[in-house]
Amino acid sequence: MNLNFGNLFGAFPGGIAQGLIWGFMALGVYITFRLLDIADLTVDGSFTTGGAVTVMLILAGVNPWVALLCALGAGILAGTVTGLLHTVFDIPAILSGILTQFALYSINLAIMGMTANKGLPVDKYKLAVTSRNINSSILTALLLTALVIAVLYWYFGTEHGSAMRATGSNPEMSKAQGININTMKVIGLAMSNGFVAMSGGLLSQYQGFADINMGRGAIVIGLAAVIIGEVLGNALLGKRMNFAGRLAFISLGGVIYYLVIVIVLWLKLDSNYLKLLTAVVVAIFLSVPNIQAKMKTSFSRAGKRSVKSSREVSE
C-alpha cells in the first residue's frame, strides 16, 4: 500500500471546511439532544431539505445567502411539524421525528423536481462556500459558526431561553413555574432543524450539488460531533468550560470527526464502512458514562462481594 503524507495534508483543509459545516449542524443537534433531552431524527430529512431548497433557489437565480436563509425557514417548518406531532398529538418524540423524516424524503424529491441529484454549476454563481476556494470557505464557515454560537449563547441566557433549558432539565418544575413546555419543545425543535437545514444548504453549495441521500445518518454524525466536542472540552477545560466554550468545542468536534474520515479515506479503507465505524464510535462514547456507573455498582459485583464475604465467614 502506498501512502503519501502529502496527499493527507493536502486533504486536511477540505476536511476542515466540511467539518465546520457538519459542526454547524451539530450545534442544532445539541439544542434538542442535550438541552431538550429529545433525540430528534427529523434532522436526517431536514438536512437534505436545506440542501435541496438552497440548490433549487440558486438555480432559479436567488442570491446564495438568501437561499441559505430560505433553507433555515424550511428547516424551521420541518421542526415545527415534528414538534406538533409530539406535543399536540402526543406521539413519542423519536417517532414524530421518524415520521417527519420519512415524509421529507418525498418532499425533498419534489423540491428537486423529482430527481435524486441536482448539480450546481459552481463557477456561474458567487456561492457562500465552495470547494473551489477552500480557504475563503473555511473563513466563511468559521464566521458563521461564531455568529451562531453568539446567538445561542445570548438566547439561552435570556428569560425565554432559560425557560427552554428548564423544560429539558425538569418538565414538572417548569410547569409549576408557569412555563408552557409544549410551546418550548416546538420552538426548540424548530430552531434546531433551522440550523440543521442551513448546514445542509452550506454543504450543497460547498460540494456543488444536492443529493436525496446527503442527510442520511446526519443525526449520528451530529451526535458524534457533540460527544467528541464534550469529551475534548471536559478533558481540556473541565469545570472552567462555560456555555459558549461548550458550543465551540462541539463545532470543533465536527471538524475532528471529519478529519478522522479524511484519514480513514487516506488509509484507503473502504468508505462503505464509514457508517459502521461512526455508529460504533458513537455507541462507545454514549455507553462510557453508563459503563463507568456500572463499574461502581452492579448486580454481578454485588454477587461477587457476597460470595467473597460468605466464604470468609465460613473460613
Next chain:
Amino acid sequence: MSTMLKLSGVSKTFNAGTINEKVALNHVNLELEENDFVTVIGGNGAGKSTMLNAVAGVWPVDEGSIFIDGTDVTGLPDFKRAYLIGRVFQDPMTGTAADMQIEENLALAYKRGKKRGLSWNVHPEDREMFRERLATLGLGLEDRMKTKVGLLSGGQRQAVTLLMASLQQPKILLLDEHTAALDPKTAKLVLNLTKEIVESNHLTTMMVTHNMKDAISIGNRLIMMDEGKILLDVKGEEKANLTVEDLMKKFEAASGEEFSNDQALLSK
C-alpha cells in the same frame, strides 16, 4: 377576610371503567380563608395529594369547580394557573432544575406566570435580592449562587424550592409531604423554614403531611381525609388543643374504622 381557595363538589376518578378504578376525590367541598394555614392528614390513598394536584391543575377534574382568589381555574392546565400557586413537592428533585444554577432557578421562579422575554434571565438588579432571600435560609447558599442545584443535598433543594415558591407571592402555597423524603433533622429544619416563610409572607397554605404531631402543632386549621372525602375539619382553639389520641378517636368515630396507617402511627 376573603375566600382564597374554594373547591365545590370536586370529584376525580382514576382508571374509570377498569378493574383498577379508584375514586380519589368524592365531591369535595372546601373553603380556605386568606392566611389560613391548613394541614391535611389521612391514610394512604385518602385523597390528600390528589386534592393538592386538583388545585395545582395536574389533570382536569371530572366534576365540580375550583376557584383561587375568586378566579375560576377549573378549565386551566397547571402552567396557566401557576401564576396563582406556589408548589413544593415530596421529591426534592422535582422542584428545581438540577442542570441550572441556584440563581437561575430563582430567576425562573421570580418570573412565575409572567411573560418571559428576551432580556437576561438573571437581572443584575435582582441578584442582590436573591442573595438576601437565600441568606434567610441560613444554609450558606447565598455564597454559592452560581452552583448547579444538582450539587445540593435534598434538604437544601427543598429549602430552595420553598424560597422559589414564595419569591413571587402566590395566592396559595401547596406543600405535598415536602419533608417526607428528608431525614428527621433536615425535615425539622425545612419545617421551621416553612413556618418562617409562610408567616413572613402571609401565605395561604395547604400542607399534606404524614406526621400527626406536625399536623397538630403547625397552622390554624386541620383537615382529615378518608376515601376521597373530608372527614374532619377543625380550626383555631379546638385545633390548638388537639392531641394525637383525640385525632385517632375522631377518625374512628367519623369513619367507623380504626385508623390504620403505620407511618402516621409511627411518626407520632
